[in-house]
Amino acid sequence: MLNLTSTQRWMEHFxxxxxxxxxxxxxxxxxxxxxxxxxxxxxxxxxxxxxxxxKDITSINELFKTIAMTLLxxxxxxxxxxxxxVFLAFAKASLDxxxxxxxxxxxxxxxxxxxxMSRGKAGVGEKTxxxxxxxxxxxxxxxxxRLEDVDGFVEATKPLKATKGRAAYxxxxxxxxxxxxxxxxxxxxxxxxxLELF
Ligand code: ADP
Ligand code: MG
Numbered sequence: 169m170l171n172l173t174s175t176q177r178w179m180e181h182f183x184x185x186x187x188x189x190x191x192x193x194x195x196x197x198x199x200x201x202x203x204x205x206x207x208x209x210x211x212x213x214x215x216x217x218x219x220x221x222x223k224d225i226t227s228i229n230e231l232f233k234t235i236a237m238t239l240l241x242x243x244x245x246x247x248x249x250x251x252x253x254v255f256l257a258f259a260k261a262s263l264d265x266x267x268x269x270x271x272x273x274x275x276x277x278x279x280x281x282x283x284x285m286s287r288g289k290a291g292v293g294e295k296t297x298x299x300x301x302x303x304x305x306x307x308x309x310x311x312x313x314r315l316e317d318v319d320g321f322v323e324a325t326k327p328l329k330a331t332k333g334r335a336a337y338x339x340x341x342x343x344x345x346x347x348x349x350x351x352x353x354x355x356x357x358x359x360x361x362x363l364e365l366f
Contacts, residue, residue, distance in 0.1 A: 257283035297349035
C-alpha cells in the first residue's frame with residue numbers, strides 16, 4: 169500500500185538522487201544534447217522542495233499536484249513539461265485516495281506513461297525516457313521488478329538511434345550513449361522500488 173507517508177519518502181529520496189546525480193545527468197546529456205539535463209532536473213527539485221516547505225501537504229494528490237505545477241512553471245527544456253505532465257497524471261490517478269493498492273499504483277504508472285507519450289509524441293525505441301517507462305510499467309504489472317532490471321532498461325537505450333528530442337539532430341551519432349532522461353526516470357523507479365511496498 170502506498171500512503172502519503174511512503175509517497176513523501178519516495179519523492180524525498182527521488183529528489184535526493186537527482187541532486188546526487190546532477191553532474192552525471194548533465195554529462196550524459198553532453199554528447200547527445202546540450203548538457204543541461206542535470207541542471208534542469210536539479211532546478212526543478214530545488215523549486216519543488218521550496219514549494220513543499222511552505223505547504224502543509226495532506227494528501228497524495230496534493231503532493232503530486234504541487235510537484236507537477238512547480239516542474240511545469242520552473243523547469244525549461246523538454247524535461248520540465250514532460251515530468252510535469254507525468255506528475256499531473258499521478259495527481260489525477262490519486263485523486264481522493266488516501267492510499268494506493270498495487271492495482272492503483274499500476275494505474276498510476278500507466279496514466280503517467282500515457283501523459284508522457286501524449287505530451288512528447290515519442291513511441292518505444294526512439295531513445296527517450298519512454299524506453300524506460302514502457303518496460304518498467306509492463307513488468308511491474310506482470311509481477312516484481314528488481315533494481316537491476318531498471319538499470320538494464322536504462323542501459324538498453326545506449327544502442328538506440330534517437331528520433332525524438334534534441335538527440336535526434338545527431339542521427340546515427342546518437343548511437344552508443346545512454347539517454348539522460350531515461351537515467352532520471354530510472355531514478356524515479358528505483359527509489360520507488362526501494363520502498364519495498366509490493
Ligand atoms: P532538452 O532536451 O530540452 O535540453 P533535457 O536535457 O532536460 O531537455 O531533457 C532531455 C531528455 O528529455 C531526453 O534525454 C529524453 O529522455 C527526454 N525527451 C526529449 N524529448 C522527448 C519526447 N518527445 N518524449 C519523451 N521524452 C523526451
Ligand atoms: Mg538537454
